[in-house]
Amino acid sequence: MFGWQGKALRINLSNGLVRTEVIDEALLADYVGGCALAKQIARLEDISAQNNKLILASGALTGTAVPTAAFCGLASYDQIREDVTCCSLLYHFGPELKACGYDVLIIEGKASKWSYLFITEDKVEIVPIEPELSPLETERVIRGKFKKWYSNDIRTLCIGKAALMRSALTGLVTDGLLVNRSGRFGQIFAEKRLKAIALRGTEEIKLAKPSQLQQLVTDMLDSFREKKQTFFEAIHAKFVKIDLPLLWEIHHHGIEKRACFACPIACLHTRKNKFLPNFTVIFCFARLLGIDRQEDAERLYNLCIDLGIDPVGLSLAARCLLELEAAGKIAKSHFRLGNTAGLMQLLKDKKAIIHKGNVGLAKEYGLEAECENLLNIINKQWEQIFSNIENFSEKRQVLNALGLCDYALLIFPYADLIKAFSFVTGKELDKTFLLAGNRA
Amino acid sequence: MIDPRHYRMRVDTNKCTGCRHCEMACSMVHNQDKVNYHRARIRVIALEDRFLPLIAGPYVSETEECASKKLVQIGDKVYDQCILCRASCPNKSIFKEPDSGIPLKCDFCAFREEGPACVQVCTSGALEIIKIEEEVEEI
Ligand code: SF4
Ligand code: SF4
Ligand code: SF4
Numbered sequence: 001m002f003g004w005q006g007k008a009l010r011i012n013l014s015n016g017l018v019r020t021e022v023i024d025e026a027l028l029a030d031y032v033g034g035c036a037l038a039k040q041i042a043r044l045e046d047i048s049a050q051n052n053k054l055i056l057a058s059g060a061l062t063g064t065a066v067p068t069a070a071f072c073g074l075a076s077y078d079q080i081r082e083d084v085t086c087c088s089l090l091y092h093f094g095p096e097l098k099a100c101g102y103d104v105l106i107i108e109g110k111a112s113k114w115s116y117l118f119i120t121e122d123k124v125e126i127v128p129i130e131p132e133l134s135p136l137e138t139e140r141v142i143r144g145k146f147k148k149w150y151s152n153d154i155r156t157l158c159i160g161k162a163a164l165m166r167s168a169l170t171g172l173v174t175d176g177l178l179v180n181r182s183g184r185f186g187q188i189f190a191e192k193r194l195k196a197i198a199l200r201g202t203e204e205i206k207l208a209k210p211s212q213l214q215q216l217v218t219d220m221l222d223s224f225r226e227k228k229q230t231f232f233e234a235i236h237a238k239f240v241k242i243d244l245p246l247l248w249e250i251h252h253h254g255i256e257k258r259a260c261f262a263c264p265i266a267c268l269h270t271r272k273n274k275f276l277p278n279f280t281v282i283f284c285f286a287r288l289l290g291i292d293r294q295e296d297a298e299r300l301y302n303l304c305i306d307l308g309i310d311p312v313g314l315s316l317a318a319r320c321l322l323e324l325e326a327a328g329k330i331a332k333s334h335f336r337l338g339n340t341a342g343l344m345q346l347l348k349d350k351k352a353i354i355h356k357g358n359v360g361l362a363k364e365y366g367l368e369a370e371c372e373n374l375l376n377i378i379n380k381q382w383e384q385i386f387s388n389i390e391n392f393s394e395k396r397q398v399l400n401a402l403g404l405c406d407y408a409l410l411i412f413p414y415a416d417l418i419k420a421f422s423f424v425t426g427k428e429l430d431k432t433f434l435l436a437g438n439r440a
Numbered sequence: 441m442i443d444p445r446h447y448r449m450r451v452d453t454n455k456c457t458g459c460r461h462c463e464m465a466c467s468m469v470h471n472q473d474k475v476n477y478h479r480a481r482i483r484v485i486a487l488e489d490r491f492l493p494l495i496a497g498p499y500v501s502e503t504e505e506c507a508s509k510k511l512v513q514i515g516d517k518v519y520d521q522c523i524l525c526r527a528s529c530p531n532k533s534i535f536k537e538p539d540s541g542i543p544l545k546c547d548f549c550a551f552r553e554e555g556p557a558c559v560q561v562c563t564s565g566a567l568e569i570i571k572i573e574e575e576v577e578e579i
Contacts, residue, residue: 063475064464064475065461065464065465065468092460099476099478149534152483152485152486153477202476202538202539203476204467204471204474204475204479205474205476206473206474207468207473210472210474214468214469217465217561218554218560218561221461221560221563224563225563228563256489256490257457257564258457258458259457259459260459261459262461262464263459264459264461264563266457266459266564
């Protein structure tokens with residue numbers, strides 16, 4: 001098999017049983033990877049609030065050197081929405097899952113004590129760990145067990161203390177980077193007493209048409225190099241149009257550029273090795289919460305990293321709180337628009353109703369329509385960046401299944417990304433899949 | 441084609457984004473039909489505040505002068521990589537094939553018309569091939 005590894009790893013945290021399973025080739029051909037595959041496997045597994053399984057599925061191209069092929073889907077059952085839900089993991093976790101020799105990871109059961117999973121190409125360990133650790137401390141503890149040369153290639157996905165507060169905002173942190181919209185997934189980690197997943201693999205990915213792929217990747221990167229300046233100027237112009245001064249304040253103060261695996265764009269930023277909020281988070285903080293000062297936004301984001309809180313979910317929930325207060329449905333809290341300290345105080349209080357999350361609050365207080373509206377504002381803003389891309393929503397679903405970033409659409413011809421799929425896997429993408437996007 | 445005796449790789453850690461494309465490219469051109477960054481002769485090491493792409497210097501005979509030295513820029517200063525990491529040493533093998541244990545040494549992609557694959561894919565400008573004439577700060 002080319003591109004895919006063709007294997008799933010099933011781990012039962014209750015009894016420690018580990019099994020490698022062959023993935024049906026027809027399933028891979030039909031659902032390809034990422035969220036489409038993760039959600040379909042979740043359905044086949046009869047995922048429910050009771051069995052509470054977590055399904056991770058790499059994109060078909062993830063880890064193959066195709067530009068931006070870094071992504072991985074994570075699906076679980078959302079008890080509030082009563083449906084399967086999926087978020088996309090960025091940075092370097094997906095490629096490492098492939099390097100461990102798997103496309104899919106299925107985690108079931110519940111550990112008897114707080115633990116993390118350490119997975120390599122030939123072993124799986126369930127290792128006890130302190131639940132109180134912050135995500136960054138967790139990463140340090142896991143890496144600290146090995147020599148630098150070895151630990152350099154360990155990739156992690158962790159939760160923080162928010163999980164112990166049973167917060168619906170509990171998000172995931174991968175190698176120090178908060179995963180947007182991962183709220184609730186962290187809660188499922190917590191229900192399983194799963195503090196983290198750490199991966200380190202040395203397996204290769206076989207390529208169907210290596211020389212064509214090499215040529216295509218080189219051409220894509222050459223053209224990126226040529227168009228780089230215009231590309232960044234065009235992006236800049238789009239952001240200027242959105243009128244978000246906070247974005248420039250945050251991203252132009254002594255920062256380092258960071259990239260997901262195989263990504264030449266490098267839209268991520270760090271300062272002193274700590275990640276800074278990205279576009280979506282800055283948009284949410286500024287537009288939903290009225291936080292428009294650089295220090296405030298960064299303080300709040302750092303607290304999110306420390307506690308392991310999904311910053312997008314937090315923004316939605318905080319805005320819902322304000323709406324509820326305005327409607328007189330709940331008592332007034334310390335938090336007002338633009339009041340970062342009040343919001344941080346709320347977050348640290350485990351009894352605060354903000355921890356019910358936006359979906360929980362909306363359901364309890366009948367605020368579903370407003371909540372949906374807020375989500376639409378964020379999604380529309382994102383879509384606006386891609387307004388010149390025809391059929392953007394369908395194309396982004398296909399890219400998700402391939403494990404590629406939305407930004408790839410702004411710089412690389414869509415046809416090249418599809419071509420990469422056939423050079424890597426030796427197969428053609430099904431026409432109906434291309435049209436319908438994510439079948440899930 | 442590049443003769444490693446007359447060229448050095450200049451590594452600007454200020455520009456490295458940690459994307460690991462260089463590792464993938466190196467592994468691809470040396471392994472033909474598969475990718476695996478554990479088979480690369482360049483490895484991107486995460487330091488406290490930056491990424492350091494390390495290249496495993498090619499072997500040289502005892503009588504030959506070390507041809508593998510890289511120049512590494514950290515902040516405003518350019519250093520000789522030998523002070524930073526043994527991986528660049530032409531007499532030691534630090535990077536090894538994960539299964540066979542065969543040492544992996546940079547060959548400057550001498551078999552490629554286009555030159556080093558890692559430089560070709562590094563769009564951030566962190567890797568650059570330069571002629572060895574520049575002044576280097578030796579420690
Ligand atoms: S553009 Fe940004 S989010 Fe997308 S792959 Fe690159 S670094 Fe990651
Ligand atoms: S390709 Fe360039 S920017 Fe990316 S990790 Fe290698 S040296 Fe750094
Ligand atoms: S010059 Fe060639 S062999 Fe050396 S590290 Fe770069 S890609 Fe690998």
